[in-house]
Amino acid sequence: MMPVIAQHILELLLWITVACYAGATVFFVFHSSFDRKKLAGAGWILTICGLLIHAIAILFRWNLVGHGPYRTIHEILVCDSAFIVGAFVLAGLQVERLRASGVVVLPLTLIMMGLGMLAPQAGAYLSPSLKSPWLVVHVLFAKMTVGCIVVATGMATGLLLRKIKSGRIARLVGLFPENQSIVDLCQKLFQVAFIFASLMIIVGAIWANDAWGRYWGWDPIEIWSLIVWVLYAFILHVRLSWRLNESVYAWFVVAAFVVSVVAFFLVPFGAESIHSQYFE
Amino acid sequence: MISFFSSTRLTSWLLVAFLFFFVADWYWPAFPRWLYLLPAAFFYANLLGCLVTRLFPMKKNLVGKVGLVAFHLGMGVAMAGGMVTALYRFEGGFEVVEGQIFSDQAESYLYRTYGPLWRPFFTDEAFFLKEILVARDGEGNITAFDCLVARTPGAEVFHRLAANRPLSLSKGQVFLSKHFGTALGFKAVRDDGAMNSGMVNFAPRQQKQTFTAPGLPYTLQVELGDKARQEILLAGFPGHFTRKQALIPGQGVRIGDTTLIYGKKAHWAGLMVVRDPGKPWVYAGFLLFSLGLLLYYSAKFTRQ
Numbered sequence: 001m002m003p004v005i006a007q008h009i010l011e012l013l014l015w016i017t018v019a020c021y022a023g024a025t026v027f028f029v030f031h032s033s034f035d036r037k038k039l040a041g042a043g044w045i046l047t048i049c050g051l052l053i054h055a056i057a058i059l060f061r062w063n064l065v066g067h068g069p070y071r072t073i074h075e076i077l078v079c080d081s082a083f084i085v086g087a088f089v090l091a092g093l094q095v096e097r098l099r100a101s102g103v104v105v106l107p108l109t110l111i112m113m114g115l116g117m118l119a120p121q122a123g124a125y126l127s128p129s130l131k132s133p134w135l136v137v138h139v140l141f142a143k144m145t146v147g148c149i150v151v152a153t154g155m156a157t158g159l160l161l162r163k164i165k166s167g168r169i170a171r172l173v174g175l176f177p178e179n180q181s182i183v184d185l186c187q188k189l190f191q192v193a194f195i196f197a198s199l200m201i202i203v204g205a206i207w208a209n210d211a212w213g214r215y216w217g218w219d220p221i222e223i224w225s226l227i228v229w230v231l232y233a234f235i236l237h238v239r240l241s242w243r244l245n246e247s248v249y250a251w252f253v254v255a256a257f258v259v260s261v262v263a264f265f266l267v268p269f270g271a272e273s274i275h276s277q278y279f280e
Numbered sequence: 281m282i283s284f285f286s287s288t289r290l291t292s293w294l295l296v297a298f299l300f301f302f303v304a305d306w307y308w309p310a311f312p313r314w315l316y317l318l319p320a321a322f323f324y325a326n327l328l329g330c331l332v333t334r335l336f337p338m339k340k341n342l343v344g345k346v347g348l349v350a351f352h353l354g355m356g357v358a359m360a361g362g363m364v365t366a367l368y369r370f371e372g373g374f375e376v377v378e379g380q381i382f383s384d385q386a387e388s389y390l391y392r393t394y395g396p397l398w399r400p401f402f403t404d405e406a407f408f409l410k411e412i413l414v415a416r417d418g419e420g421n422i423t424a425f426d427c428l429v430a431r432t433p434g435a436e437v438f439h440r441l442a443a444n445r446p447l448s449l450s451k452g453q454v455f456l457s458k459h460f461g462t463a464l465g466f467k468a469v470r471d472d473g474a475m476n477s478g479m480v481n482f483a484p485r486q487q488k489q490t491f492t493a494p495g496l497p498y499t500l501q502v503e504l505g506d507k508a509r510q511e512i513l514l515a516g517f518p519g520h521f522t523r524k525q526a527l528i529p530g531q532g533v534r535i536g537d538t539t540l541i542y543g544k545k546a547h548w549a550g551l552m553v554v555r556d557p558g559k560p561w562v563y564a565g566f567l568l569f570s571l572g573l574l575l576y577y578s579a580k581f582t583r584q
Contacts, residue, residue, distance in 0.1 A: 195573060202566045213455065213552045214371060215562060216362065223306040227299060234295040241288035 006064050007121070013057035014078065018113055020050025021085070021106050028102040032175050044092070044099060047106065051089055054082045070139045073269060077116030080146050080264075081109045087147030088154070091189070097177040098185060101154035108150060134207035141200035142264065145228075148193035149260050152186040156253035159183075159246060179246040186253050187239055194232040201225055220271035224263035231256050286329030294319050294326060313366055320363065327356050344579030351572025358565025364558030370452070371554045375481065377463050378546040441551075452555030459484035462504060464512060465543035468495040472537075481548060493540055510545045 027043030030036065058069055058079055065071075069079035084105060092099040158176040176182060204225070205215040216222060235252050238244065244252075284290065297319040305311040331349055441447055446455035462482040469475050476495030480502055488503045498516060505511035505526060514533060515524040525533050532541035 198569065198573075202570070205562070205566070209559070211458075213457075213554050214369075214556070215559060216365065218305065220306055223302055227302045227306075230295050230298050230302065234292055234299065237288050237292045237295060241292050 006060075010057060010061055010064070010121075013053055013060065014113070014117060017050050017054040017057060018110065018117075020046045020053065021110050021113070024050065024102065025106040025110065028100075028106065032100065032103055040099065043102060047085060047102065048089060051082065051085045054078075054085065058082055068136055068139065070135065072120065072122070074116050074119040074121050076265070077112050077119065080143055081112040081116065083143040083147035084109050084112070084150040087144070087151045087189075091151050091185075095177075095185065097175075097181070098151070098155070100175040100177070101151060101158060104154035104157045105151055108154070132207060132210065134203055134210065138200055138203045138207055141196045141203060145193045145196040145200060146260065146264055148189045148196065149257055152189035152193070152253055153257040155182045155186055155189075156250035156257075159250040160254070163247070183239070183246050183249050186249070187236070190232055190235050190253075190256075194229070194236060197225070197229045197232055201229060220267055221263075224267045228256070228260050228263045231259055282329060282333070284329075285325050286333040287326075288330070290322070290326050291330070294323050298323075316363065316366070320359065323359070324356060327352060341579060343582075344576055347572045347575025347577070347579055349572070350568050351576055354565045354567070354569030354572050356565070357568055358562050361558040361561025361563075361565055364561060365556055366558075369554075369556045369558065371552065371556075374551060375463075375548045376456075376551045377479075377548045452553060454551070454553050457550035457552065460547045460549040461486065463546045463548045464502065465546070466494055467541045467543055468493060468538050469532075469541065470495065470538045477543070493535070496535060496538055496540065498535060512542060512545075514540075514542075 024043040024046035027039045027046065031039040031043060061075070062068055069075035088098075088102065088105045092102075155176070159179055159182045162176070162179070177185070204222075208217070209215040235256055238252065239249065298316075301311075301316060301319065305313070331352065335345055335349060441454065441456055446453045461484045464480045464482075465477065466480065467475065467477045474495065478491075478494035480489055480491045482489050482504065488501060490499060490501050492498070493500050501515045503513040503515070505513045509528050511526050511528050513524060513526050516535075523533075527533060527542040529542060529544050532539045534540075
C-alpha cells in the first residue's frame, strides 16, 4: 500500500505533466495555424518540462511500489506515453522540422495518459520470476519500440492529412516537412524500431529460458511480438523494393501502428497466455 | 532466376507469407507448423541470392557490408535453430513435494508419469527420483530445494539436483525450478467413515487460493497465515461454510456431515526435463545478429 501523501504527490506530478503536454499541444496547434515560431518554441519548452516531470513521477512510483512500470495497465500506459514523448523530443532535437509532428504525437500521448490515469493506480505484487534484470532491459526495448512507432505514425498522419487542401487541417500540416523527407524519416524511425524490437525479442527469449526453461513457446504474446517484428521488416524492405506512392507508404506505417497497439496493449491484457500473470 | 532469388521484392512477399502464417498460427491452434518450412526454404534461397549479389565488390565499406551480412545471417541461423527446436524439442515437468520418497526403483517415476512419450529420448538414460529434500536456514526459510536422483536402473551413484545443478543427459537436461511454492494437505472424513484427501498448491509467494475441498461440494478459500505456527485461514462463500477459521496442522473443521482436517504444510518445486537441440543455434544466431548490428552501425557512424 502506498502512503496517502505519496499518492497525492504522485497524482500532482502526473497532473502537472498532463498540463504541460496539453499546453504544448495548444502552442503547437497555434504555431501550425499562424506560423509563429515563438509559439513552437514555447510548445517545445513545455514538452521538455512535461517530460522531465513525467520521468520524475515514474521514478517516484518505481521507488514507492518497489517495481518498474510494467505490471498494471496504469503503469504501462503512463510509462509508454513518457517513452513516446521521449522519442519525439530526441527526434525533434535531431531534425527540427520533426517537431511539427507534435500536433499528432502529443494529443495521442494525452489520450494514453488519460486512459492510464483512469485505470486503478494501486501497486501490484511482483512474482519472484519477474525479479530479474532481464525484465527491465526487455521492457525498456519494448517501450522504445513503441516510442519510435508513434513518432513515425505522427509524421505519416501529417502526410496523409495533406490530402486535405484547404481549411484548418491544411494549415495545421503545412509546417510538416516535404513528403519525401517524411518518408525518409519514417524509414529511419522504423529501422530503429526494428532493432529495438529485435533486441526486445532476444532479451525476452534469454529471460524466458532462464525463468521457464525454454526460449520460445508460441504463446500469443510471443507470436504477436513476432508479427510486429516481421511487419517492421516488411515495411523496411517494401521501401527498398517497390517504388511506393508516398501515401501508400504512410498507410503502411499507420497499419503498423495499429498492429503494434494490438500487440503491445491489447494482447497482453486480453489473450490467455503464460505472460498473463505479469499484467494486471 | 538469380535476379528473382536476389530481389528484395521476393523478401517482402516472403515476409507477408510469414505474417500470414503467424496470424494463422495464433488464431488456429491446430496450425500445421511444418508449413513454415515452405517460406523458410525460399527465405534461405533469397538470403543467399541477396548476399552473393550485394556483397561484391567488397572494396567499398567492407566493415558495413560484413555487418549487414552478419546481421542477416544471424537471423537465418536463429530461424534455423527455431525450426530444429520446433521439430525436435521435448519438454515435460511435474511438481515434486518436499519429503516425497520414491522406493520403487524398478520403474522410474517419470516413466510411470509420462509413459512411452519419454522413451525415444531417454530410454538409454533413465533416471529415478529417490528423495525430495529441502535445506532450511535458522529461521526455517528454505534455502535450497534438492532432489536425489539415480541415473541408471539399480545404480547407487546419486546426483543432487537443484536449480543451479542440472543433471545433464546426453540428449537433454533435468533441472529444478528456481522458485518453490507451498502445498497444503487436507483430509475429509465423513460421518459414515468415507475418507478423501487432497492437496492445495500455492504458486511462489501466492498467499490466497480457492479450492474445492476433497469429497465436499464446497468451494473454499484458504489463506496462508502465521508462518511460525504453520497456521492457515479457511473461509467459505455465502450459502455454504460461511465462517472464517484459523487452523494449525492436525486441526479440523466441521462442515455439514464432514470433518475437514488440515494435514500438513510442505513446499514444492517444478521438475523439468528438457531436450532442445536447436537452442545453441538460436543463441549463436542472436550473437551473430547483435555483432552484425554493431559492425554495421559502427561503420555508418565512422563514415559520418
